Amino acid sequence: MKIVLTNFGTVGEIYPLLALAQELEESGHEAKIALSPDYEDWVTRLGLRFVSVGPPAKAITTELTLAATRDPLVFESPKASRELFRPLRESIPAAYEQLREACRGYDLLVSGHLQPAAKMVHETDGIPYVSLCATVISPGGTSPGYQRATQSLVNPYRSKLGLSPVADPLAGDSLSDELALYALSSHVLTRPASWPAFYHLVGYFHLHEEDWQPDGSLADFLLSGPPPVVVAFGSMVLKNSDELTQILVRAGQEARCRVIIQQGWSGLGRQALPENMYSVGYAPHDWLFSRASCVVHHGGSGTSAAVFRAGVPAIFIPHILDQPLWASCAQRLGVAGPEISPSELTSQKLAAAIRTTTNNPRYGIAAKELMTKIRSEHGTRRARLLIEQTYASKVRPSSTQLSSRILRKPTIH
Template sequence: MKAIILTHGTRGDVQPYVALAKALREAGHEAVLGAPASAAALAEPHGVPFAPVIDEMNAFVDQPRVRRAMETGFSGLSGKRIALELTLASRPAMARFLAEMADVAADGGDVVVHMPGVPVHHIAEKMGIPAVPGALQPGWVPTGAFPNPMLPFTPPRTFNRASYATAQAFVRFMARSGDSLRADLGLPRRRGSRDILRRPDGGPATVLQGFSRHLLPVADPGYPSTVHTTGFWFLPAPPEWRPPADLEEFLAAGGPPVYIGFGSMVGLDPRKVGRIVTEAVRRAGVRAILAGGWGGISVDGNSEDVHLLEQAPHDWLFPRTAAVVHHGGSGTTGAALASGRPQVICPFLADQPFWAARAHAAGVAAPPQRGRDLSAEGLAEAIRRAVTDPAMRARAEEMGQRIRAKDGTRAAVGVLEALV
C-alpha cells in the first residue's frame, strides 16, 4: 500500500501526520507526506519521504496583527475586517496550494489521508482511490452526544448535532477553492462533491480520529462504524536526539521542574506573558522550564530556578517534570496525558478550550486559565494545585497508563490496511 498524506498548518498540524507516515513505513508500506516546506525538519529525522508545498497561508497567519486578531477570536470591527482580509487573501493561495498537492500525488498511490479542512479529496476521486479525513480533534463528525467543541458557547442539548453545521460550513467554504482544482482535474460537477464525509458514490467515507476516546465527554459518542477513534498519533523523539548539556544539568540540579510552553501562541505581548509566567513561578515556589516556541513566551535569560528552552521532544521531557503547563493544542494535550503528569492548560482559541475543559473534568488538570486573561496570581495557584494535589497526580498517572496502552498510529494503519 502507498499512502499519500496531505496536511497544512504549523507544527501541531503536521507532526501527527509524520507519526502516521512513520508507522505506515514501519508496517512495510509506502508513505509520502505533502506539507508546508517549513515542516521538512519534522519528517527528515524519521526517514519519512517529504514533498514540500508553499507556506503562503502560514505566512498570512504569522503576521502579528492577524495573530492578535486570532487570539481575540476576531472580535470587534478591526478583528472582523482582518478576518475578511484573511479570507479573501487565502483563496488564491489555497488554489496554488491545492495545485501543488495534486503534484505530490502525481506518482500515484492507494489512499489519500488528509487534514479535514484541506479539500484534497478531489485528487483521490480523480485517482479512483479512497480519501480518508484524518481529524486531530472532535468537531468534524456530527454526534448528538455532545456539541461541536469548536463552538465558543454551549448550545442546548437538543442542538448538539446541529452545532456541527459550523464545521461543515467551513469545509464547504474551503471546498470552493477546490472547485477550480476539480475542474483542472477534469472531474464533472456532482452533488455532494464538497462533503468530505461522503465518498463519490454517496456512501460514508472512512474517517480516522487521531485522539483518545478517554477524553471525550461520553463513553459512546454514537459515531458511525466508518469513524475510527484510534488514540493520539505520537511522534517519538528522533533516535539520534540528545538533550542539551545545560538542560540535563538543570534537571539534575533539583527536583522535577514545571514545564511551561504555549507552542505557536504568540499572545498579545510575549514580553508581558514572560513576566506573568516568571512571576507565577516565583509565587508558586517551583523550578520551571520555559519553552519559547514560536514566540509565545519571551524572557531575558536563565536563572537558578528558570531554564529557557527552544524545544525538546515532549515524550522525553514531560515525564521528567512535576507538571505540564501548556496552551491546550491536541498534540501537546495528548503528550501531557501520556506522560502521566498533572496539567495546567491556558487555552487561547479553536479546540484548546475543549481540551482544557476535558482535562479538568477528567481530574488530570487544574481549572483552565484562559490565555487572554492570564495572571500571575491565577497561574501560580493553578501550578501549586497541580504539583501538590495527590488525587490529581494519581488520576494523571492512571490516565497516562490508559493513553500509553493505545498505539494510535498502529490502529490507524490497521484501518487503512483493511480499507485498501
C-alpha cells in the same frame, strides 16, 4: 501500499501524520509526506520522504491565530474572513497541482481536515482517501459564519475544476466517505453515538524521536534540582509574549519552583531569566513533559494529548477553538489543577494553581492512571491496521494505471 500523507497548519496538525507515516514505514509500506516547506527539516530529520505542497504555513496560521485570539467571532464577518483567508485562497491552485503530482504512482491519500486540496485531488483523480483528525470534526459541527468563510475560500476553485460546492470544506466535508480516523483517546472523549461505523476513535498517536538529544545545558538544568514546571504554548502566537514571560517569571518565584519555558511560535522566555528558570527551543513533548512536575499550557489538541500521555498533571490556559474542550475533559478526569482564563491570568493566580496542582497528589495519581490507559490503546498501530483492512485488497491498481489517471487534467471551466 504507497501512501501520501498531507495537511496544513500548526505542529499539532502535522504531528499525527508523521507518527502514522513512521508506523506505515515500519510495517513495510511506503509513505511520502506532502506538507508546506516549514516542515521539511522536521520530516527529513525523522528519515521520512518529503515533498513541498502549498505555501509556508507558519506565516498564514500566525495571522489567523492572532485574529481569532483578538476576536473569537472574527470568522463571522464575511469581509474580515475574506481578507484573512486571501493568502490561503490564492495558494490553492498551486497546492492542488503539487499534491496531484505528489500522488502520481501512489495508492492512497491520507489528509487532515485543513488541507483543502486533498479532497479535490481525491474527487478529480479517484485516488482513495482517508481523513485523519486530531480534534473533533463532524458534519455540521462548525458555526454558520465559519462555514461561509471557508466556502468562499474553497468553492471558487472547486467550481473551476467542475466539482460541486461543499458546505463545510475545512471540517465536515473534509471527512472521508470510507475511513475517517481520529487520533483521540476514548479514555478522554466519548465517541459520539451519531457517528457512522467508519468513523474510528483509535487513540492518541506517538511519534518516535528517540534520536533527539538535549543540549548539555538543558540536561544540566534538569539534573540540578527537582522536576520543573514546564510551560508550553506550542504553536499559539500571542501578541503579548514579553508580558506573558514576565508573568511566568514572577509566578515561578512566588511558587518557589523551577520552570522550563518552551519558546514555541511566540518566542516566550527569550530574555534573561532567573536561575530557577530555563528557556528551550525545540524539544519533543514526550521527552520533556515526562520530566515535569506539571505542564502549564494552552490546551491545544496535540499538547493536551502529549500531557495526557506523559502522565503528569496540567494547568490549562485555554484561548480559542477546541482548547476549552480539552481543558474541560482534563477537569472531568481529575488530571488538571485550576483552569485559568487568559484574560484573568496573573502571576498570583498562576503561582496558586501551580502550588495546588503540584502539592495535591490526587492530580498526579489520576494523571498516571490515565497515562496507563492511553498507552494501552496503540493509536498509530490501530490506524495502520484499519487502513490495511479497508484498502489493501482494493487499492492496488498498477502504477501505470494510477499514473495515467492522475496525470489526466480535469476540465477547468
